[in-house]
Amino acid sequence: MLARILLSVVFFLIVTPVALVLKVIGFDPLALRRPKSAASFWSERHIHQSQPTRFDKLS
Amino acid sequence: MRVLGISAYYHDAAAALVVDGQVAAAAQEERFTRKKHDKSFPIHAVRFCLDHAGVRANQLDAVVFYDKPYLKFQRLLQTHLAYAPRGLATFLDAQTSWLSDKLFQRRELQRLLSKHLDSSVQWDDKLYFSEHHLSHAASAFFPSPFDEAAILTMDGVGEWTTTSLAVGRGNSIDIIKEIHFPHSLGLLYAAFTAYTGFKVNSGEYKVMGLAPYGIPRFADTIRKHLIEVADDGSFRLDMSYFDYCAGRSMTNAKFHDLFGFAPRASESPLEQHHMDLAASIQAVTEEVVLRLASGVASSTGQKNLCLAGGVALNCVANGELLRAKTFDKLWIQPAAGDAGGAVGAALGWYHLHAKQPRTVVATDAMHGSYLGPEYSPNDVQRRLSALGAIFTTHEVDEVIHKTATALAESKAVGWFQGRMEFGPRALGARSIIADARSRDMQKVLNLKVKYRESFRPFAPSVLREDVSEWFDMDADSPYMLLVADVVATRQIHPEGSDRLYGIELLNQVRSEIPAVTHVDYSARIQTVHRETNPRYHALISEFKRLTGCPVIVNTSFNVRGEPIVESPEDAFRCFMGTDIEVLVIENCVLYKDEQTVERQRYEGAFTLD
Numbered sequence: 001m002l003a004r005i006l007l008s009v010v011f012f013l014i015v016t017p018v019a020l021v022l023k024v025i026g027f028d029p030l031a032l033r034r035p036k037s038a039a040s041f042w043s044e045r046h047i048h049q050s051q052p053t054r055f056d057k058l059s
Numbered sequence: 060m061r062v063l064g065i066s067a068y069y070h071d072a073a074a075a076l077v078v079d080g081q082v083a084a085a086a087q088e089e090r091f092t093r094k095k096h097d098k099s100f101p102i103h104a105v106r107f108c109l110d111h112a113g114v115r116a117n118q119l120d121a122v123v124f125y126d127k128p129y130l131k132f133q134r135l136l137q138t139h140l141a142y143a144p145r146g147l148a149t150f151l152d153a154q155t156s157w158l159s160d161k162l163f164q165r166r167e168l169q170r171l172l173s174k175h176l177d178s179s180v181q182w183d184d185k186l187y188f189s190e191h192h193l194s195h196a197a198s199a200f201f202p203s204p205f206d207e208a209a210i211l212t213m214d215g216v217g218e219w220t221t222t223s224l225a226v227g228r229g230n231s232i233d234i235i236k237e238i239h240f241p242h243s244l245g246l247l248y249a250a251f252t253a254y255t256g257f258k259v260n261s262g263e264y265k266v267m268g269l270a271p272y273g274i275p276r277f278a279d280t281i282r283k284h285l286i287e288v289a290d291d292g293s294f295r296l297d298m299s300y301f302d303y304c305a306g307r308s309m310t311n312a313k314f315h316d317l318f319g320f321a322p323r324a325s326e327s328p329l330e331q332h333h334m335d336l337a338a339s340i341q342a343v344t345e346e347v348v349l350r351l352a353s354g355v356a357s358s359t360g361q362k363n364l365c366l367a368g369g370v371a372l373n374c375v376a377n378g379e380l381l382r383a384k385t386f387d388k389l390w391i392q393p394a395a396g397d398a399g400g401a402v403g404a405a406l407g408w409y410h411l412h413a414k415q416p417r418t419v420v421a422t423d424a425m426h427g428s429y430l431g432p433e434y435s436p437n438d439v440q441r442r443l444s445a446l447g448a449i450f451t452t453h454e455v456d457e458v459i460h461k462t463a464t465a466l467a468e469s470k471a472v473g474w475f476q477g478r479m480e481f482g483p484r485a486l487g488a489r490s491i492i493a494d495a496r497s498r499d500m501q502k503v504l505n506l507k508v509k510y511r512e513s514f515r516p517f518a519p520s521v522l523r524e525d526v527s528e529w530f531d532m533d534a535d536s537p538y539m540l541l542v543a544d545v546v547a548t549r550q551i552h553p554e555g556s557d558r559l560y561g562i563e564l565l566n567q568v569r570s571e572i573p574a575v576t577h578v579d580y581s582a583r584i585q586t587v588h589r590e591t592n593p594r595y596h597a598l599i600s601e602f603k604r605l606t607g608c609p610v611i612v613n614t615s616f617n618v619r620g621e622p623i624v625e626s627p628e629d630a631f632r633c634f635m636g637t638d639i640e641v642l643v644i645e646n647c648v649l650y651k652d653e654q655t656v657e658r659q660r661y662e663g664a665f666t667l668d
Contacts, residue, residue, distance in 0.1 A: 012144070027141075038289060039289060040289045041242065041293035042291065054189065056188060057186065
């Protein structure tokens with residue numbers, strides 16, 4: 001229960017303001033606001049990749 | 060080299076062991092724990108794999124987890140950042156679960172491996188993490204019969220990826236492009252699964268089975284509002300209709316208003332518009348899969364296509380793909396869902412990380428998917444005796460003759476032979492089989508044997524050499540992943556049938572093999588091959604000798620909500636709890652009317668799926 005209260009505080013005091021700021025500067029990680037039509041919705045590989053190799057020891 | 064692959068914590072936990080590039084053993088955890096879609100750490104499956112291959116834990120070169128939990132966590136966080144201030148409830152649910160265990164998966168996996176297998180091993184040095192769609196792609200390509208192929212993976216979501224295109228050559232795989240969450244064909248289908256009152260991640264089959272009862276009158280609405288498909292088949296969803304990013308449901312009020320119906324409550328009566336919705340989403344899915352495949356063909360120039368990921372279990376779409384001839388050849392991983400990620404993780408590490416060479420097997424390298432546990436005849440007899448079962452034992456030929464005779468007498472038979480199947484389908488190792496020619500069999504099997512919804516169709520097993528005489532297809536479909544029509548000459552068109560609609564179509568005889576002919580004359584075909592399952596092949600051959608028909612009904616050996624039976628004990632329990640009349644386990648034959656132990660009430664023993 002305590003965890004949920006703390007997390008709620010985090011959600012409103014950190015996540016929400018950060019989200020609003022990011023929205024203003026055009027952050028769109030889920031591609032929710034792409035132009036209406038596109039020739040292709042494929043993304044080239046490695047956009048969300050932060051690790052250099054595929055079989056790494058990092059989870 | 061010995062590599063253990065593990066898939067867990069999302070749905071369908073499984074383990075697979077690769078020894079020198081060969082898949083030596085693989086199984087889903089649910090079969091051992093008897094909990095359908097069990098997602099917990101698959102310790103029983105791991106133990107089975109090691110025991111079966113005679114490998115000790117300290118002999119493993121690597122343990123490979125099928126995806127990257129940290130990237131999933133990152134996706135969740137970014138999703139919340141995109142939706143806040145909406146989504147508090149799901150934020151709390153997700154964060155409490157992630158902060159308590161999922162985020163520290165590496166540590167947790169090491170702890171479990173030490174605790175359950177061998178605490179003297181430095182698991183830290185051996186533990187690797189693949190990627191969700193790379194695991195799918197590896198499971199689709201490395202066991203395939205192709206030296207070179209395009210690979211298309213489609214599912215709900217992995218870390219970020221929902222759809223990926225790769226090219227496999229020899230022992231390498233190059234991922235070329237991807238479509239990312241929340242734009243997902245699997246989740247779109249799941250949204251309709253939930254909307255029509257079925258369970259997400261298991262009810263998708265029912266939607267597919269329901270589709271032929273309806274007409275796709277909502278397909279245009281779906282195309283116009285929910286999904287935008289580019290010429291190359293890539294797509295994106297209009298997320299304003301969906302709730303799965305920040306909410307607890309798949310769909311929202313805007314979605315429900317679009318179609319004009321409230322979501323169907325689970326187990327409430329199925330109405331015509333549910334069937335029409337099923338037909339519509341199925342039609343759109345087939346269209347997108349076909350367009351994706353054409354795009355893949357033109358951008359890669361490959362002649363062969365490998366498929367995996369949950370959407371690849373949509374065998375109706377696969378059948379369309381085969382008939383479209385976009386590719387010369389098609390191979391689909393039998394465990395296309397997340398369980399198969401265990402095989403892909405292990406094979407992927409072996410070829411891509413350890414750079415070991417690959418030998419292409421002309422049929423394929425999945426051994427008919429018979430990769431699970433087996434029981435010797437002596438062991439079976441001992442176990443059955445301990446249960447108080449009354450049985451007789453026979454030579455193989457006699458077992459086959461007795462079984463074929465029982466089938467020809469319209470009896471439902473439990474058939475338990477050899478190694479258990481890996482993946483969601485029963486393929487003649489843990490199956491309930493019956494006479495496909497019988498007009499009442501579909502109804503009897505659904506209501507008295509499987510205790511499941513009456514609309515659901517059954518699939519045929521047919522001898523590979525006879526498939527084109529009975530079905531409009533001449534290809535291998537050993538894993539029941541292709542749908543084709545019964546040939547026109549064997550179809551029967553009932554008087555006035557074209558005026559019927561929806562569930563009225565049920566229980567009409569539409570072919571010489573009505574028990575496996577769906578209302579649209581289609582059938583989900585398993586071709587049976589002498590090379591991979593000689594005993595099952597011999598059984599159907601004997602049935603053909605007796606009746607002239609090389610087709611039988613094959614459904615999984617379980618009741619609704621129960622995992623497929625694994626052991627002789629599971630099989631006996633299911634036999635005694637249902638209207639299965641004959642049970643054949645290895646060389647033991649049991650008749651229901653000869654049993655003396657008290658019958659158990661079995662219906663309702665499992666949570667409905």
